[in-house]
Amino acid sequence: MPTGAFATLLYKEALRFWKVGFQTVAAPVLTSLLYLLIFSHALAAHVRVYDSVSYTSFLVPGLIMMSLLQNAFANTSSSLIQSKVTGNIIFVLLPPLSYREFFAAYVLAAMLRGLMVGLGVWLGTLWFVELNYAHPLWIVSFALLGGAILAALGVIAGIWADKFDQLAGFQNFIIMPLTFLSGVFYSIHSLPAFWQGVSHVNPVFYMIDGFRFGFFGLSDVSPWISLAIVGSCFILLSTLTLLMLARGYKLRG
Amino acid sequence: MTPAIRVQQVTKRYGALQALGGVDLEVARGEFFGLLGPNGAGKTTLISALAGLVRASSGRLEVMGHDVVADYRAARRGLGVVPQELVFDPFFTVRETLDLQSGYFGIRDNGGWIDEILDELDLTAKANVNMRALSGGMKRRVLVAQALVHRPPVIVLDEPTAGVDVELRQGLWQFVRRLNRDGHTIVLTTHYLEEAESLCGRIAMLKAGRVVALDTTANLLARSSAHALRLRLGAGSVLPDELAPRVLSSEGGSLSLRFDRFDEIGAMLDRLRAAGVAIDDMEIGKPDLEQVFVDVMRTA
Numbered sequence: 001m002p003t004g005a006f007a008t009l010l011y012k013e014a015l016r017f018w019k020v021g022f023q024t025v026a027a028p029v030l031t032s033l034l035y036l037l038i039f040s041h042a043l044a045a046h047v048r049v050y051d052s053v054s055y056t057s058f059l060v061p062g063l064i065m066m067s068l069l070q071n072a073f074a075n076t077s078s079s080l081i082q083s084k085v086t087g088n089i090i091f092v093l094l095p096p097l098s099y100r101e102f103f104a105a106y107v108l109a110a111m112l113r114g115l116m117v118g119l120g121v122w123l124g125t126l127w128f129v130e131l132n133y134a135h136p137l138w139i140v141s142f143a144l145l146g147g148a149i150l151a152a153l154g155v156i157a158g159i160w161a162d163k164f165d166q167l168a169g170f171q172n173f174i175i176m177p178l179t180f181l182s183g184v185f186y187s188i189h190s191l192p193a194f195w196q197g198v199s200h201v202n203p204v205f206y207m208i209d210g211f212r213f214g215f216f217g218l219s220d221v222s223p224w225i226s227l228a229i230v231g232s233c234f235i236l237l238s239t240l241t242l243l244m245l246a247r248g249y250k251l252r253g
Numbered sequence: 254m255t256p257a258i259r260v261q262q263v264t265k266r267y268g269a270l271q272a273l274g275g276v277d278l279e280v281a282r283g284e285f286f287g288l289l290g291p292n293g294a295g296k297t298t299l300i301s302a303l304a305g306l307v308r309a310s311s312g313r314l315e316v317m318g319h320d321v322v323a324d325y326r327a328a329r330r331g332l333g334v335v336p337q338e339l340v341f342d343p344f345f346t347v348r349e350t351l352d353l354q355s356g357y358f359g360i361r362d363n364g365g366w367i368d369e370i371l372d373e374l375d376l377t378a379k380a381n382v383n384m385r386a387l388s389g390g391m392k393r394r395v396l397v398a399q400a401l402v403h404r405p406p407v408i409v410l411d412e413p414t415a416g417v418d419v420e421l422r423q424g425l426w427q428f429v430r431r432l433n434r435d436g437h438t439i440v441l442t443t444h445y446l447e448e449a450e451s452l453c454g455r456i457a458m459l460k461a462g463r464v465v466a467l468d469t470t471a472n473l474l475a476r477s478s479a480h481a482l483r484l485r486l487g488a489g490s491v492l493p494d495e496l497a498p499r500v501l502s503s504e505g506g507s508l509s510l511r512f513d514r515f516d517e518i519g520a521m522l523d524r525l526r527a528a529g530v531a532i533d534d535m536e537i538g539k540p541d542l543e544q545v546f547v548d549v550m551r552t553a
Contacts, residue, residue, distance in 0.1 A: 004356070004359050005356070005357050005358070005359055007356070008353055008356025008357050009357065011353075011356070012353050012356075015344070015345075015349075016344045019344050020344075083342075086340060086341075086342075086343070087336075087338050087340035088340045088341060088342045090306065090334075090336055090340060091340075091342065091353075091354065091357070091399065092357065093305070093306055094304055094305070094306070094329060094332075094334055094357075095329060095354070095357035095358050096325065096326035096327075096329040096330055096357075096358065096359075097357065098326075248308060252305065252306055252307060252308055253267070253301070253306070253307035253308070
């Protein structure tokens with residue numbers, strides 16, 4: 001049992017998802033592996049994205065990142081909405097926790113879940129998909145930044161939503177389209193010009209493209225551009241989240 | 254010595270609704286203080302502002318001399334709140350809940366005190382049971398335990414006995430009295446006025462976000478000279494109209510009539526006899542806090 005308000009909240013958030021790990025970690029890993037199985041089976045013979053990389057290999061980093069992002073978002077948003085609806089959010093509002101500690105604990109715990117799911121997908125594909133690890137530092141950087149961004153977005157959604165269906169709307173109409181239309185299953189070069197343009201305003205595209213560059217040394221845009229965009233998104237969303245927390249928006253009437 | 258709680262000109266507005274309209278009060282260290290008022294009077298809003306759960310629109314609140322906004326860490330360390338709603342985290346056991354709450358307050362190795370609280374609140378056998386599996390009364394006890402886990406000098410109980418059985422109520426008051434004897438300042442809100450009368454040394458009454466009475470319980474009781482003549486009327490008896498303004502309460506065949514001086518009783522009984530009213534039973538009641546409360550709310 002850790003001591004210190006921040007460490008305790010981080011521990012509590014991690015323990016919370018770990019206690020239902022079958023649902024929060026194992027299930028999304030299985031879902032991603034099923035995606036891999038189905039898409040690689042159906043498309044491997046028809047799609048060639050990069051000359052030196054098979055479609056199945058191409059797919060794996062995208063699926064790892066997609067599951068990482070979705071679960072980082074799910075952790076913060078579901079924890080906060082549940083606490084708000086049931087009223088037990090009071091237990092973390094009464095203690096002497098600063099809004100920065102609150103933010104850091106929720107985001108780090110969500111990143112941990114996202115990384116565990118991503119790691120699970122990676123481990124599950126090791127035995128039948130060959131991957132390169134051209135630039136491991138890029139892999140780690142984009143995994144951490146992507147997880148942090150979606151975790152922060154989850155905090156915003158969890159605080160903003162008053163009801164579960166509002167959160168479901170946020171998840172289904174914003175998070176899902178952003179992750180599915182981000183080049184997980186394809187290279188954006190295979191899209192018509194209009195949709196290529198649309199993809200370029202989707203920040204999740206840069207997360208996945210930069211992450212994939214770490215594996216293959218190949219990407220649709222320069223990883224430095226992706227890093228700059230993803231880094232900016234992180235700063236922007238973190239600032240917005242911290243402002244909401246500092247003002248007590250929907251938490252401290 | 255700084256008071257345990259200081260509230261200065263606190264207002265809270267929710268859009269058009271003025272929940273608190275300039276509340277001023279102080280609670281001395283070691284007091285057992287009652288905060289009474291009808292629903293919507295602003296009791297919970299005031300407690301929430303004190304605990305940092307809502308932000309006052311204006312004014313200043315202090316706990317043990319620490320401003321609840323500027324020096325919130327020290328203020329929150331000094332305060333334990335038992336919330337009105339029966340809230341719990343369904344992911345954890347009772348002990349995990351209390352361990353986590355200790356951690357939030359930065360307390361290391363709190364097992365000894367947690368065991369003591371569990372014992373006092375008769376929760377030891379439930380320590381490793383998930384919160385979901387507890388009865389309502391047990392959950393209420395855990396809420397009390399959570400508020401005490403960091404040994405706060407000031408404890409606020411927001412209607413802690415709402416919907417709990419007599420046994421728990423008595424056990425809880427015994428425990429809270431002991432905490433008060435040990436030096437803890439207690440602030441209690443309750444709708445059970447007999448509880449407030451027997452426990453609180455001083456009481457504030459709120460109405461529509463304002464303090465309308467603030468005095469010792471003894472002074473408040475002395476403020477009302479009204480006694481009650483409690484009667485059980487015979488079947489078919491009807492109270493004469495001229496005694497109707499004296500009715501304090503009426504239920505079935507029983508009613509309470511207000512009087513200020515004992516020599517009024519004779520005239521009241523004469524009037525009842527003259528109207529042919531049969532009296533099956535009669536007793537005289539002393540002024541109680543409930544009557545004082547009703548009077549204050551009526552006149553404020």
